[in-house]
Amino acid sequence: MYQYDTLDKEFLADRAAEFREQVGRRLAGEITEDQFKPIRLMNGLYLQLHAYMLRVAIPYGSLNPTQLRVLADIGRTYDKGYGHFTTRQNLQFHWIKLADTPDILDKLAAVDMHAIQTSGNCIRNTTADPYAGATAEEVDDPRVWSEAIRQWSSLHPEFSFLPRKFKIAITGAAKDRTAAKVHDIGLMMRRGRDGTLGFEVIVGGGLGRTPFVGPTIKEFLPANRLVSYLEAILRVFNRHGRRDNKYKARIKILVSALGAEEFARQVEEEWLKIGPESDLPDTEIARIRGAFAPTAFEPLVNRSEVFEAAKAADPGLARFARNNLREHKRAGYTIVEISLKAIGETPGDATSDQMDIVADLAERYGQNDIRVTHEQNLVLPHVKLDDVPALYAALNAAGLATPNVNLITDMIACPGLDYCALANARAIPIAQDIARTFADQERAELIGELKIKISGCINACGHHHVGHIGILGVDKKGEEFYQLTLGGSGAEDASVGSMLGPALPAERVAPAIDTLVEVYLRERQGQERFLDTFRRTGVVPFKEAVYADAN
Secondary structure, eight states, X not given: OOOOOHHHHHHHHHHHHXXXXXXXXXXXXXXXXXXXXXXXXXXXXXXXXXXXEEEEOOGGGEEOHHHHHXXXXXXXXXXXSEEEEOTTSOEEEEEEOGGGHHHHHHHHHHTTOXXXXXXXXXXXXXXXXXXXXXXXTOSXXXXXXXXXXXXXXXXXXXXXXXXXXXXXXXXXXXXXXXXXXXXXXEEEEEEOTTSOEEEEEXXXXXXXXXXXXXXXXXXXXXXXXXXXXXHHHHHHHHHHOOSSOGGGOSHHHHHHHHOHHHXXXXXXXXXXXXXXXXXXXXXXXXXXXXHTOXXXXXXXXXXXXXXXXXXXXXXXXXXXXXXXXXXXXXXXXXXXXXXXXXXXXXTTEEEHHHXXXXXXXXXXXXXXXXXXXXXXXXXXXXXXXXXXXXXXXXXXXXXXXXXXXXXXXOOEEOOGGGTOTTOSSOSHHHHHHHHHHTOOHHHHHHHOOOOEEEESSTTOTTOGGGSSEEEEEEEETTEEEEEEEXXXXXXXXXXXXXXXXXXXXXXXXXXXXXXXXXXXXXXXXXXXXXXXXXXXXXSHHHHHHHHHHHO
């Protein structure tokens, strides 16, 4: 992974020292909370319902074991013994004391980590494919370009105070594991007819109050022109973005208002003014690429007799292998996804002890490489098939071997009203109820791929708009109700879900999901996913069943 240089390290240390001084002023009463607020937000510190929340940046979801152990230590020492992995591949601590934050930032800086630009109207952490460098599907390693964006955008004076927060995603494979089409900018790597590396550029996607699947504004952007083109997009946004109304300030509103064609025209016009001299030189791209040089894989064969024998002897391992292992680009290796969705637990949470265990396993079996997915799981991208039985046994002992990746209990859920001051309703208990309803693993596998996404408010941190089944918490005269949507997708076939009908009370949500699943199993043809069946049949059979049942 990329190694911070002396300049990076000195900057992080200086920034942590500066924030320590500001925290001291706040605790001494020398500045008010209103005066302190923009300072703390620029350092990733939020004030939520019960305590401060610190959001730690995990650039493009990539960690090493030393960094994960420090996160575990912070959770154990300064929080309640856990952390929450988010849909931006970051980690949040929800029970932080203000007086402790300078010490936490010092600990992070010591291992090349920080919380800068995890809040505010700036360019946030770039989301990247968690299988980067491991999957044979990819055109190129998206981490190279994500790191280039990190270096270019961090504290960029022109883009530190945008009209609204700004999010970029890069996928290097045809299979999109980043939700690129519902980001402010989505970059999908392509090869030109002559083999040239480039990007399809999608702008104006987003969720929240007004969800949009972003339109493509450039079919093929040569990769070496990426930075100047991004700069042109952001300049147009800075020029026209609505600063008078935060609900209309995202770039998706601007693209919709201008139209994709006119927006693209203005970007091209601005791009010509900027010129290629603003792009990173080839030598700099080569330097960054060198940090992501291919891992030294051993020459192995595709079939592992050790692994096959262990699967045959252990049905639990066989189920784990079916659902949590993915094909690797090198013979004899596999990608292992670690579900943070154990039945009845909070989606995305990992205890400090579990983080320590994953760090140990990454050293022992995973070539010191750990990834965070935008669906709130962890990945060991380079594991020998021979090592999978021992890895599985260790994960199972730690409560980390839930075999449900991409199945109905592998849900995205925001923290909701249990933590967030913006939420209207709880999300975590709804996810737990649904998981218990579908705890039968055989039934979950029979259902197959079904993505449920839950948000506690319209800000859509749980990506409910693009769930195969989306669940939105709403407040009705002080009571929590839940609006269901069907047919969304955050993948390469991105779509915004359609409303099913009137919102349901909390106790009706899990039974309603059960009804929707039964309709799907009745209606599906062949190997159709839930999403495929819904797109073929439309909403009517699902709506009739749920509301007949509700009445």
